[in-house]
Amino acid sequence: MAMLTQHGIKLAVHIITTDFGNLVSKVCECLLRRGTLSKALISRFTDLPQDKVKKSLWVLIQHNCVQAFALEQEGVSGDTMVVTQYMALFNNIIHRLRFPKFMAIVSKDPCKEGLEILEGLLQHGRLTLTQILDRAQSNSNEGSRDTHRESFIKLLRSRFVERCPAAEPLIPLPTEAETSAKKGGGRSAGIARKEVTLEERALAVATPMDAERFSLTDYGVDSDEEENGSKRPVPKAGDKRKQDTLKWNSELDIMGGKKEPIWRVNSDEFINRLRIKACIEYAREEYDNVAAVILNSMLEGTKCTDSTVSMSLDSIFEEVIKSEEGITMNLERLRCSLEQLDFCSKIEDGYSVDLKDIIKKAQLKEVESIVKKRYGIEAFRMFRLLSNGRALDTDKVIMKCVVCIKGVAKEVSKPTYSSRHNKMERGINAVVKKKRDSFLGHDEMCDGRKFYKIQGHKVEARELVNSMKEKGGGAGEETMPSVFCPGMHCWKNDTGEPISDRTFVDKKTTPKILYMLWKDNFIEMEKVTTGGPRQTDFFLWRLKKDKLWHQVLDEMYHAALNLSLRYAHEVDQDREIVNVNKEIPEVKKRRDRLIKVRFLLDSSLMKLDDAVLLFHDFLSRNTPNS
Amino acid sequence: MSGRGGALALKRKRPGSDGPMKELDTDENNIYNLIKSKGDTGIWKGDIRRELNITNTKIIDNCVKSLQSKQMIKEVSNVQAKGKKRLMAMEFEPSKELTGGVWYREGLLDDELIKLLKRLCLKKLTKMKVATADGMRHEIKMSGGFNYDFTVEEVKEVLDNLVLEKEITRVKSNGLREFAMFPINADCYKLKSKQTETGAFSLIPCGICPRINHCAPDGIISPVSCVYYTKWLEF
Incomplete structure (x- = not known):
């Protein structure tokens, strides 16, 4: 999912402007808006001289906001040539807002002695071990070089720090075999294989293997790379370019690129920790402290890095009683609590927790709270009804009923079917007999339960009919469509019956609220015209999460x-009072106000960033920067 | 009965039961029969025209007027569609679909009743910790505050509404601890242990701003000049 939204880019550019000034931000904006580019193209698009672009890129690379890679391309004369490309790392730019959070995580971790080192790495982007140790020693009077080295190793073991990715990995031209496989892969293969972008490939090549990434021992990668570099085919016509590349490499050497391994903060690990924290907080808010303690113990016990955690009841119990809050827990209470958790499912030999599921629920909760605040409690009820319904099964039926209306209702010509079960079933059977293609099928299980296959999905007849009758089956002559539309998603033009009834909202208000939500893209509407002698228009309301989540994320950015702009404005406005005598009452008042304002804006930004993480980072944690 | 007093029985007619029928012409008769056949759901004038294939609406209007004056049919308002009044034979009472059931009074949603019930349910749940819809129905009945005897379905509707408002949660009983007195897998309702905190986004002015789409750093509406921000940052 491409999650690079317009305001996301604006925020990223603002962060870079604040930290590194206008020149660097101009280059960064160009890369964010236009995608991966070569130095020459950046220079052309930004109207900046090449050396200024180069220096800006250095800054951005130093702070892990840009990744370079050498792309092998076919020249006009059929030769291969190598062009260095630069891509902006959007996630890493936004992570700059989260540095205080990263620091807070380490300060609570056993390796908190490394806080000084981490601070240095966050400030400088990437450093060699020598630089790290020198800086730590000069900044603190306590501890020797060895103790600082120990702290660094602890950070490395906890994966808070990692070896920097290769400075300029080579992306070779696809081989003939790869090209033919791509061309002749067939349709099914095309669907199965996820398209890998050039940027994703570059990042994958640049990132060292885990053993090397978190090891202090030099694996001699740099020497390999040098070999690669020397083997790099450079066209005759590109001699000048080759010289450029070599010069560029030597410039990288100045930054410590080749001589000694360079280190940086591993944001993946921090995001993972924040993800776990967010899940535990969700459990605490939605359930209680006990739920939070259980989840915390499960995640701690497995040192969770995957999205699913499975443990036996005994292991969970062992972990729970280790914690201070869980010491009073007993097995029965634990089992009872586990079974009440929505995100916890019972498996053969224990319980399994799906973190993705929790994140999705937390996302929904965030959007629901926006709806409640913006549109009121009645809209909140409607939105919740549309978002998760009463039960998952009902949702399934709803989805299929949309198909039903289009397909089946047109087929049933007599609009005299009431909502009575037997007539309904007869109606459906008639269609099934008539239409024997894959669209609608009919199946009977050995236990006598009937199923209807609608576009490959199985729906039990009773379930379908019950749901329809319960929610949409109105008066007799309301005909098939109203029977087919379960109330939750179907709202009749002039009545608004089902949604309003379910949510206790006045029938006059229902269309207004639905319209408001629709106007702001919170829900989608589909107009369905039914066939038969009486043409009736129906409006189906539904929530399309992907689209809405993208919109909400953009609004959050x-x-x-x-918040950042207002913060800057407030500080700027009160700049004059900083050096004025504090004793003057007027100045004191303004200073106090400024402290409160800064605190409120800062803490709000941090909290808002938690929500951004929820929508942007937690579910696509291992995907490269988009 | 027909054997012994057949002749007498024929003589003893109900006053007015057959009389007006005799006076009905064919159209009136057809319309009356159709209306009567619809029972407690009644029928809309437009549907009468369609079902009886009468093209001239005046005929229907006249017949309906005549039937109404003879007190054979009545006009009933439909809570689903206020503009489409339904015609119903005198002997029927409008169905729940037409009146809207217990939640409607004179065609309007009875907000007071719903609020009262919700409050009562929350109060009872605070005491009971966990309850089923049936249990709650019993509690409501015992409270004696309502003249009407609510059905389990109606109580369930109220409880489900509270679930939608995130005041309570619906859980399946597992027969353990607090669910020990309920059958396994029964739908139970439980008070939320803690009111869920508001989301981070909705706590700041932008989260609830109706003009966020018109806001830009250099625009007429901007974070620097925003009135909502100014109000928010008043200390």
Whole structure:
């Protein structure tokens, strides 16, 4: 999912402007808006001289906001040539907002002695071990070089620090075999294989293997790379380019690129920790402290890095009683609590927790709270009804009923079917007999339960009919469609019956609220015209999460940008009072106000960033920067 | 009965039961029969025209007027569609679909009743910790505050509404601890242990701003000049 939204880019540019000035931000914006580019193209698009672009890129690379890679391309004359490309790392730019959070995580971790080192790495982007140790020693009077080295190793073992990715990995031209496989892969293969972008490939090549990434021992990668570099085919016509590349490499050497391994903060690990924290907080808010303690113990016990954690009841119990809050827990209470957790499912030999599921629930909760605040409690009820319904099964039926209306209702010509079960079933059977293609099928299980296959999905007849009758089956002459539309998603033009009834909202207000939500893209509407002698228009309302989540994320970036801008404005406005005598009452008042304002804006930004993480980072944690 | 007093029985007619029928012409008769056949759901004038294939609406209007004056049919308002009044034979009472059931009074949603019930349910749940819809129905009945005897379905509707409002949660009983007195897998309702905190986004002015789409750093509406921000940052 491409999650690079307009306001996301604006926020990223604002962060870079604040930290590194306008020149660097111009280059960064160009890369964010236009995608991966070569130095020459950046220079052309930004109207900046090449050396300024180069220096800006250095800054961005130093702070892990840009990754370079050498791309092998076919020249005009059929030769291969290598062009260095630069891509902006959007996630890493936004991570700059989260540095205080990263620091807080380490300060609570057993390796908190490394806080000084981490601070240095966050400030400088990437450093060699010598630089790290020198800096740590000069900044603190306590501890020898060896103790600082120990702290660094602890950070490395906890994966808070990692070896920097290769400075300029080579992306070779696809081989003939790869090209033919791509061309002749067939349709099914095309669907199965996820398209890998050039940027994703570059990042994958640049990132060292785990053993090397978190090891202090030099694996001699640099020497290998040098070999690669020397083997790199450079066209005759590109001699000048080759010289450029070599010069560029030597410039990288100045930054410590080849001589000694360079280190940086591993944001993946921090995001993982924040993800676990967010899940535990969700459990605490939605359930209670006990749920949070259980989840915390499960995640701690497995040192969770995957999205699913499975443990036996005994192991969970062992972990729970280790914690201070869980000491009073007993097995029965634990089992009872585990079974009440929505995100916890019973498996053969224990319980399994799906973190992705928790994140999705937390996302929904965030959007629901926006709806409640913006549109009121009645809209909140409607939105919740549309978002998760009463039960999952009902949702399934709803989805299929949309198909039903289009397909089946047109087929049933007599609009005299009431909502009575037997007539309904007869109606469906008639269609099934008539239409024997894959669209609608009919199956009977050995236990006598009937199923209808609608576009490959199985729906039990009773379930379908019950749901329809319960929610949409209105008066007799309301005909098939109203029977087919389960109330939750179907709202009749002039009545608004089902949604309003379910949510206790006045029938006059229902269309207004639905319209408001629709206007702001919170829900989608589909107009369905039924066939038969009486043409009736129906409006189906539904929530399309992907689209809405993207919109909400963009609004969040917008809000984060606004908070940052207002913060800068407030500080700027009160700049004059900083050096004025504190004793003057007027100045004191303004200073106090500024402290409160800064605190409120700062803490709001941090909280808002938690929500951004929820929508942007937690579910696509291992995917490269988009 | 027909054997012994057949002749007498024929003589003893109900006053007015057959009389007006005799006076009905064919159209009136057809319309009356159709209306009567619809029972407690009644029928809309437009549907009468369609079902009886009468093209001239005046005929229907006249017949309906005549039937109404003879007190054979009545006009009933439909809570689903206020503009489409339904015609119903005198002997029927409008169905739940037409009146809207217990939640409607004179065609309007009875907000007071719903609020009262919700409050009562929350109060009872605070005491009971966990309850089923049936249990809650019993509690409501015992409270004696309502003249009407609510059905389990109606109580369930109220409880489900509270679930939608995130005041309570619906859980399946597992027969353990607090669920020990309920059958396994029964739908139970439980008070939320803690009111869920509001989301981070909705706590700041931008989260609830109706003009967020018109806001830009250099625009007429901007975070620097925003009135909502100014109000928010008043200390």
